[in-house]
Amino acid sequence: MAATVMGCDEAASPNTQARPVRTLAVGGSAEGETVSLTGQVRAKDQVSLAFRLDGRMIERSIRVGDVVSPGQVVARLDANNQQNALRTAQANLASAQAVLTQARLTYQRQEQLSKGGWATRARFDEAVQSLRSAEAQVESAQAQLHTAQDQLSYTVLSADGAGAVTAVGAEPGEVIRAGQMVVEVARQGGRDAVFDVSEQIIRTSPRDVPVEIALTDDPKVRATGRVREVAPQADSVTRTFQVKVEIMDPPEAMHLGSTVTGKIRLAPPPGIEVPASALTEANAGPAVWVVDPQSQTVSLRRVDVLRYDQAMVVISGGLETGELVVTAGVHALRPGQKVRLSGAAS
Known part of the structure; x- marks a missing residue:
């Protein structure tokens, strides 16, 4: 009876019994995360509509959520100063045109007198100079009138395209500066x-x-x-x-x-992907158990981990393609222990 018990103990000894483990053949490169x-x-x-002038805003006809169409009036500024400047420019143009008319008549008279020999060359040259000066004054007055008209048009803010209003930056009654956002429009499309x-x-x-x-x-x-x-x-x-x-x-x-x-x-990392359950620790560093297919024993090998995940880890160094790595039961192994492959995968 004693011999039988001793024989059973030797058969169950961990030094001779092969431990079943689950393994995985290391494949190619890892997949991208x-x-x-x-x-x-x-x-x-998305555009911000703003006035080109400083002034006091007297009207804003839209609110957040409204849909605007091209050319629709969004807001207005107090235009009294611009209207006065426009009237002044119109009066200056009328005055310059009257001077031009007088200078043109004087030129025509001096031209006729000069042809008949009744006027001196100096008087004729003076008439020519007066005509040219009057024409220049009219051109200047016309430019000032166009500027005044543009300034008056800048007091009206219109939408340049269809879209929805997503934000407002000023309320009626506020004095705003040129370029300050009045409304923000998300264009359709x-x-x-x-x-x-x-x-x-x-x-x-x-x-x-x-x-x-x-x-x-x-x-x-x-x-x-x-x-x-x-x-x-x-x-x-x-x-x-x-x-x-x-x-x-x-x-x-x-x-x-x-x-x-x-x-x-993301792009695939330069490494090999193995299950997270295969990872263990050796000398305060990550390691895996590698199976020697000839002797059916395991050895602990240090590896370099590039990326951790809940299910997988990416090994950047320490493993070669085709090697068998233990994926289950890693905490019950020791170096040199014989194992029996169970559910090996390739």
Whole structure:
């Protein structure tokens, strides 16, 4: 009986028993990581309408959400000063034209007298000079009149294209400066999904990559986009780059201002992808168990990890294609232990 028990113990000894493990044959290069970003739908063309003059705004006929058409009046300035300047320019032009008429008549008389020998050459030259001076004064007065007319027209702000008003920057009664935004109009047409992207993604993402876009609150509403514009400089506060993605055939549900999620696949990293369950630790560093197919034993090998994920890790050094890596039971192994492959994959 004692001999039988001792024989059973030797058969069950961990030094001789092969431990079943699950392995994976290391394949080719890793796949690119999928990155998700949150952005906002904006109009492809968005303009800020502003006056060209300083003045007090007396009227703004539209509000946020209104749809404007080309040529529609948006706002008006107090135009009393411009109207007075226009009347002054008109009076100056009339005066200059009267002087020109008088100078032209004087020239014609001096021309006839000069031909008959009744006038001196100096009087004729003086008439010619007076006529030319009067013509120049009329041209100057006409230019001043055109300027005054333009200044008066600048007191009326009109929409230069169809679109929806997304913001207002001034209220009636305010004194505003030239160039100050009065209304912001999102023009009808294309739409962009705008994202704030980190420098690392900008550096590692492939060029002209398609972007999968979906509404955040309703992922069933989807569209495809193409990168249209990348900011050349990072934001001074967030240190991210603004990326505009043109939405191809945007669904009606993707309204302006909607929150969307964009997904892209980055370029494949230079490494080998293995399951995260294969990773263990050796000498305070990452390691994996490698199976020797000849002796059916395992050895612990240090590796360099490029990227961690919940399911997979990317190994950048320490493994070769075709080697067998233990993917299950790694915490119960020791160097040189015999193993039995269970569910090996290639």
